[in-house]
Amino acid sequence: MTFKEQILQGIPEKLPAPKPYPADANRAPLRKDILSVEEKQLAIRNALRYFPKEWHNELAPEFAQELKDYGRIYMYRFKPDYKMYARPVEEYPAQSHQAAAIMLMIQNNLDPEVAQHPEELITYGGNGAVFQNWAQYLLTMKYLATMTDEQTLNLYSGHPMGLFPSSKNAPRVVVTNGLVIPNYSKPDHWEKFNALGVSQYGQMTAGSFMYIGPQGIVHGTTITVMNAFRKILKKGETAAGKIFLTAGLGGMSGAQPKAGNIAGCISICAEVNPKAATKRHKQGWVDLLIDNMDELIARVKKAQADEEVVSIAYIGNVVDVWERFDKEDIYVHVGSDQTSLHIPWTGGYYPVGVEFEESNRMIREEPEQFKVKVQESLRRHAAAVNNHTAKGTYFFDYGNAFLLEASRAGADIMAENGIDFRYSSYVQDILGPMCFDYGFGPFRWVCTSGKPEDLDRTDQIAMEVLQKIMENSPEEIQLQMQDNITWIKEAKQNKMVVGSQARILYADAEGRAKIAQAFNDAIAKGEIGNVVLGRDHHDVSGTDSPFRETSNIYDGSKFTADMAIQNVIGDSFRGATWVSIHNGGGVGWGEVMNGGFGMVLDGTPEAENRLKSMLFYDVNNGIARRSWARNEEALFAIKREMKRRPDLKVTIPNLVDDALLDGLFE
Numbered sequence: 233m234t235f236k237e238q239i240l241q242g243i244p245e246k247l248p249a250p251k252p253y254p255a256d257a258n259r260a261p262l263r264k265d266i267l268s269v270e271e272k273q274l275a276i277r278n279a280l281r282y283f284p285k286e287w288h289n290e291l292a293p294e295f296a297q298e299l300k301d302y303g304r305i306y307m308y309r310f311k312p313d314y315k316m317y318a319r320p321v322e323e324y325p326a327q328s329h330q331a332a333a334i335m336l337m338i339q340n341n342l343d344p345e346v347a348q349h350p351e352e353l354i355t356y357g358g359n360g361a362v363f364q365n366w367a368q369y370l371l372t373m374k375y376l377a378t379m380t381d382e383q384t385l386n387l388y389s390g391h392p393m394g395l396f397p398s399s400k401n402a403p404r405v406v407v408t409n410g411l412v413i414p415n416y417s418k419p420d421h422w423e424k425f426n427a428l429g430v431s432q433y434g435q436m437t438a439g440s441f442m443y444i445g446p447q448g449i450v451h452g453t454t455i456t457v458m459n460a461f462r463k464i465l466k467k468g469e470t471a472a473g474k475i476f477l478t479a480g481l482g483g484m485s486g487a488q489p490k491a492g493n494i495a496g497c498i499s500i501c502a503e504v505n506p507k508a509a510t511k512r513h514k515q516g517w518v519d520l521l522i523d524n525m526d527e528l529i530a531r532v533k534k535a536q537a538d539e540e541v542v543s544i545a546y547i548g549n550v551v552d553v554w555e556r557f558d559k560e561d562i563y564v565h566v567g568s569d570q571t572s573l574h575i576p577w578t579g580g581y582y583p584v585g586v587e588f589e590e591s592n593r594m595i596r597e598e599p600e601q602f603k604v605k606v607q608e609s610l611r612r613h614a615a616a617v618n619n620h621t622a623k624g625t626y627f628f629d630y631g632n633a634f635l636l637e638a639s640r641a642g643a644d645i646m647a648e649n650g651i652d653f654r655y656s657s658y659v660q661d662i663l664g665p666m667c668f669d670y671g672f673g674p675f676r677w678v679c680t681s682g683k684p685e686d687l688d689r690t691d692q693i694a695m696e697v698l699q700k701i702m703e704n705s706p707e708e709i710q711l712q713m714q715d716n717i718t719w720i721k722e723a724k725q726n727k728m729v730v731g732s733q734a735r736i737l738y739a740d741a742e743g744r745a746k747i748a749q750a751f752n753d754a755i756a757k758g759e760i761g762n763v764v765l766g767r768d769h770h771d772v773s774g775t776d777s778p779f780r781e782t783s784n785i786y787d788g789s790k791f792t793a794d795m796a797i798q799n800v801i802g803d804s805f806r807g808a809t810w811v812s813i814h815n816g817g818g819v820g821w822g823e824v825m826n827g828g829f830g831m832v833l834d835g836t837p838e839a840e841n842r843l844k845s846m847l848f849y850d851v852n853n854g855i856a857r858r859s860w861a862r863n864e865e866a867l868f869a870i871k872r873e874m875k876r877r878p879d880l881k882v883t884i885p886n887l888v889d890d891a892l893l894d895g896l897f898e
């Protein structure tokens with residue numbers, strides 16, 4: 233059977249043979265055995281509803297075994313045999329070229345080069361699922377291959393509910409992931425609903441098919457590290473010879489040394505797992521590997537003296553580094569941490585003074601004792617950081633729950649008011665005021681032809697557009713514009729493409745729309761093939777997340793989720809080709825609502841209307857909310873946008889004098 237025939241058949245007519253998992257597969261973590269016997273029976277009943285009755289006798293015991301062995305039913309025997317990767321778009325069977333582009337994006341998110349646990353349909357973050365099982369994948373691809381531009385596919389946490397009649401202007405796909413009644417949004421609810429096969433964790437871009445590999449993280453981390461240095465550098469000073477100390481060389485954290493090099497500093501990244509450190513070194517993401525503390529000290533002093541730009545991976549515990557640097561009086565200019573403290577008890581954070589292997593044993597055999605060790609370590613960790621900040625180090629929380637867990641461990645990490653933390657998060661200090669409040673965020677695109685030449689051409693177009701805009705940019709955003717021009721100029725040589733021909737570029741509403749318009753014109757002229765636009769959910773408007781994306785909202789509304797929901801509804805009727813809204817992503821289930829979109833540009837006037845209408849709204853919805861929360865930069869940005877588009881009318885807050893409030897309630 234050809235690839236097209238296989239897609240069109242959906243669930244095969246003949247029951248495929250059972251398939252063993254490949255021995256070298258990077259398997260998803262074993263999930264909790266959380267269901268009662270009755271619930272396990274329900275999970276099997278749910279799984280079997282995808283298949284004809286005559287297969288049930290054979291499949292029921294196999295699915296029961298999967299549930300016992302892995303805590304989930306992935307239906308692995310139904311994984312197709314063809315190679316999984318983003319094909320050039322014309323290779324997909326389709327009646328709708330929009331649907332074909334979505335198929336390309338789905339396959340990219342399941343490509344073993346891109347995805348973390350492709351066998352279990354997990355793209356990143358350990359649990360960021362595209363689908364819950366292979367039957368959902370097969371059915372969805374068939375629906376996409378057969379649908380027209382007057383139908384919309386509804387995906388409920390990976391399950392294709394079906395094609396519904398709609399119109400050419402409607403999205404082709406509407407995705408919801410992990411949406412639950414708010415009282416049922418604790419992590420164990422996810423474990424249970426996911427095991428039952430009725431819900432999934434879509435992370436951010438996994439469940440919306442918009443993940444483009446490590447390039448997105450490198451760009452975001454570079455912007456963060458560069459701007460962190462800007463906060464402390466005096467006029468005319470550079471980061472040369474200055475130190476950035478942090479931890480973690482894992483999935484996202486592994487981008488830190490690369491970002492440090494681009495920012496031009498000395499970065500020291502501690503990593504307890506030698507395998508993770510060696511992998512990043514082999515990939516060229518970190519320059520040096522050192523596993524001896526004395527050697528590290530000597531090498532850092534040399535780098536300081538020579539004002540080198542170098543990244544060093546220290547194989548060991550980060551707490552040891554903070555403490556020893558304090559003793560040696562090595563001045564750390566910028567400090568952070570990217571251990572996985574959002575999962576502190578299961579290997580996200582390794583306690584100081586306990587060998588790596590011993591920690592792994594304790595996690596399995598003495599979980600309570602391990603928790604005690606983690607909390608002891610966090611208190612030491614915070615104390616060492618405090619010693620450095622007392623000398624002037626700028627420390628920020630990297631959205632990994634370091635401050636939250638340190639505070640829960642009783643570390644000295646609270647501000648004087650006893651409510652806030654002593655240090656800010658990267659969104660509060662850097663990404664929020666410097667990027668999101670002005671509308672800058674992780675815009676991205678994918679060239680559906682699969683041709684690297686098309687990507688080169690789009691890089692060139694984007695750079696020219698930004699350069700032109702910058703000629704008249706206000707001073708407030710000149711730095712951001714310059715950073716983004718530098719990034720796009722160097723993007724090709726940074727060799728960041730893994731999987732589809734994709735590019736990320738921080739841009740504001742004006743930049744995004746003008747770049748998109750220029751792409752659409754180039755498509756119309758036949759210079760390039762169709763382009764998919766999208767963005768990370770970690771952006772201006774798409775995400776309500778009180779400890780990350782909206783942590784710099786101070787009017788008490790950071791625990792509301794109106795912005796994310798308004799955004800997905802607003803995008804869907806302004807021209808998005810697909811929209812998605814998720815519970816969970818980055819900081820955990822129940823902690824965040826996040827949404828995104830995809831938009832296919834095909835060079836038509838209709839595509840031009842769509843991009844003009846939707847991209848403007850997709851950014852300005854969030855700026856409006858941020859300005860209503862009295863964020864100074866957002867107030868500046870929204871007033872500017874209202875001048876640019878007189879039909880935008882946003883409610884502007886009146887500011888209140890502090891003195892007026894004093895004594896009102898005494």
Ligand SMILES: NC(=O)c1ccc[n+]([C@@H]2O[C@H](COP(=O)([O-])OP(=O)(O)OC[C@H]3O[C@@H](n4cnc5c(N)ncnc54)[C@H](O)[C@@H]3O)[C@@H](O)[C@H]2O)c1
Pocket residue numbers: 449452453479480481482483484485486487502503504505508548549550551570571572573574579580581582583584630631632633818819
């Ligand atoms: N990079 C970003 O843009 C970004 C943004 C927001 C949040 N985060 C957060 O950063 C964290 C890290 O993400 P990840 O994907 O890299 O996770 P990961 O688990 O793949 O990597 C974390 C690494 O830290 C190491 N580690 C744990 N404890 C250590 C210790 N005490 N000393 C030295 N090394 C230690 C682990 O061995 C692991 O390799 C997550 O909590 C994530 O949510 C990252």
